Amino acid sequence: MATTEFWLNDQLVSTDAPQGLLVLDYLRRHEHLVGTKEGCKEGDCGACAILIGRLDGDGVRYEPVTSCLVPLGEMQGRHVVTIEGINLEGLSPVQQAVVDFGGTQCGYCTPGFIVSMTWYLMAEQGEPTLEGMQRAISGNLCRCTGYASINRASESLVDKFGESGPWADIWAADDRVSALVDAEMLPAYFTEMPERLRQIEAPELEHDGDITDFFVAGGTDIYVQQGERIPGASVKMLNHLPLMRGVRREKGEFRVGALTTFEEFRADEGIQGLIPRIDDFMFLIASLHIRNRATLGGNIVNASPIGDMTNMLLALGTRLVLSDGEAEREVAMKDFFLDYKVLDRRPAELITEIVFPEGTDATRINFEKLSKRKALDIATVCSGFRCEASADGVIEEVGISMGGVAPTPLYLEETCEFLVGRTIDCDTVREATKIAMGEASPISDVRGSADYKRLLVRQFLIAHFTECYPERVRFAELAS
Numbered sequence: 001m002a003t004t005e006f007w008l009n010d011q012l013v014s015t016d017a018p019q020g021l022l023v024l025d026y027l028r029r030h031e032h033l034v035g036t037k038e039g040c041k042e043g044d045c046g047a048c049a050i051l052i053g054r055l056d057g058d059g060v061r062y063e064p065v066t067s068c069l070v071p072l073g074e075m076q077g078r079h080v081v082t083i084e085g086i087n088l089e090g091l092s093p094v095q096q097a098v099v100d101f102g103g104t105q106c107g108y109c110t111p112g113f114i115v116s117m118t119w120y121l122m123a124e125q126g127e128p129t130l131e132g133m134q135r136a137i138s139g140n141l142c143r144c145t146g147y148a149s150i151n152r153a154s155e156s157l158v159d160k161f162g163e164s165g166p167w168a169d170i171w172a173a174d175d176r177v178s179a180l181v182d183a184e185m186l187p188a189y190f191t192e193m194p195e196r197l198r199q200i201e202a203p204e205l206e207h208d209g210d211i212t213d214f215f216v217a218g219g220t221d222i223y224v225q226q227g228e229r230i231p232g233a234s235v236k237m238l239n240h241l242p243l244m245r246g247v248r249r250e251k252g253e254f255r256v257g258a259l260t261t262f263e264e265f266r267a268d269e270g271i272q273g274l275i276p277r278i279d280d281f282m283f284l285i286a287s288l289h290i291r292n293r294a295t296l297g298g299n300i301v302n303a304s305p306i307g308d309m310t311n312m313l314l315a316l317g318t319r320l321v322l323s324d325g326e327a328e329r330e331v332a333m334k335d336f337f338l339d340y341k342v343l344d345r346r347p348a349e350l351i352t353e354i355v356f357p358e359g360t361d362a363t364r365i366n367f368e369k370l371s372k373r374k375a376l377d378i379a380t381v382c383s384g385f386r387c388e389a390s391a392d393g394v395i396e397e398v399g400i401s402m403g404g405v406a407p408t409p410l411y412l413e414e415t416c417e418f419l420v421g422r423t424i425d426c427d428t429v430r431e432a433t434k435i436a437m438g439e440a441s442p443i444s445d446v447r448g449s450a451d452y453k454r455l456l457v458r459q460f461l462i463a464h465f466t467e468c469y470p471e472r473v474r475f476a477e478l479a480s
């Protein structure tokens with residue numbers, strides 16, 4: 001049985017517990033660190049939030065994640081930080097702020113909030129803001145407080161670390177973690193962690209084409225669906241594979257490693273240039289905790305008709321590179337989904353790269369989503385849109401996807417064929433909506449009736465054009 005070696009707070013751990021065991025279960029059942037709470041066990045509530053640190057150059061990069069979706073085997077060479085690991089002799093600034101402003105009632109969610117807020121002080125770039133702190137705790141839910149007291153605690157921290165606050169020098173330090181340690185706001189062992197992690201053998205896996213029970217990357221889908229089976233099964237940790245992460249540009253295309261997380265994708269400067277509103281779209285898709293884990297390749301292979309990133313990528317004219325460890329082949333993403341959860345993928349193949357055009361100055365991209373909650377919820381219908389038009393409004397290229405209106409993520413091929421060569425105006429959009437509604441084949445379920453979803457196809461197509469070309473089409477004229 002494989003051994004996993006990592007630092008847990010200030011303790012070196014070497015364990016032969018199953019690689020597929022959830023970090024949450026290991027913490028509570030094996031280490032008896034019960035400050036990390038078990039709530040939804042689906043990554044939704046944040047009660048089990050921890051920090052995971054990995055070597056990044058000369059330092060350690062920490063990310064807040066939900067431990068209920070993280071496999072133990074992936075912790076090889078990592079630093080796992082729980083609520084117990086940030087305790088000091090007295091209260092930390094975050095703990096004190098929560099106490100001062102009554103930011104806890106039943107207290108069940110509080111450890112997760114403390115961990116996430118502590119990460120913000122350790123790692124956030126730019127000036128401290130309430131909006132930034134709210135982003136850091138976007139994956140932490142509370143049933144009791146109404147969030148007002150938590151926001152007040154957050155504001156007090158932002159003020160103290162802000163430009164005119166008493167702790168501004170700590171925020172501005174080149175090595176903020178060391179500055180927090182020096183100010184006795186973090187335990188001293190954090191400064192020793194880079195050297196400690198360097199002493200552990202780094203994990204590395206080769207894709208040899210062997211079949212295994214489960215391939216696990218982010219775990220945000222597979223642990224929700226089959227979490228009880230994974231600990232006792234044969235598991236490969238895909239995040240140990242080299243060269244399947246990151247975004248690069250080559251010959252007019254973006255080539256994105258399939259293990260690139262949603263958050264890494266969002267943060268890439270090239271992607272931000274191509275999709276200027278990527279931050280707004282990501283707010284609709286998932287919390288920071290989930291974006292730090294969910295991978296683009298995993299979202300695609302899960303093949304959910306309402307996969308948010310899947311539908312965004314589908315509209316971009318994406319190709320998928322698949323490898324069985326020896327041979328590679330490419331598949332157009334619009335041809336990859338054959339039927340519900342049926343893919344053009346051979347048993348030993350993994351998606352290794354996601355490839356799409358860089359775009360031009362004329363490229364316009366939009367994403368629409370409707371769900372019962374405004375954010376952090378499964379879509380009723382979602383839709384991606386990419387369009388390039390000439391200066392006089394003639395459509396030269398277009399890609400449109402719709403999620404939640406067919407057994408697979410749906411590429412609107414007939415609609416796109418109709419639009420190419422036509423001028424963007426209200427008549428063109430009206431006709432396109434009729435074709436798009438005919439391509440959809442939604443079913444009624446708990447998220448909405450078939451008629452409602454078909455109507456959303458129309459409304460989303462109108463929204464795409466009015467958002468991207470407001471000088472040519474007006475929503476009020478089209479939506480009536």
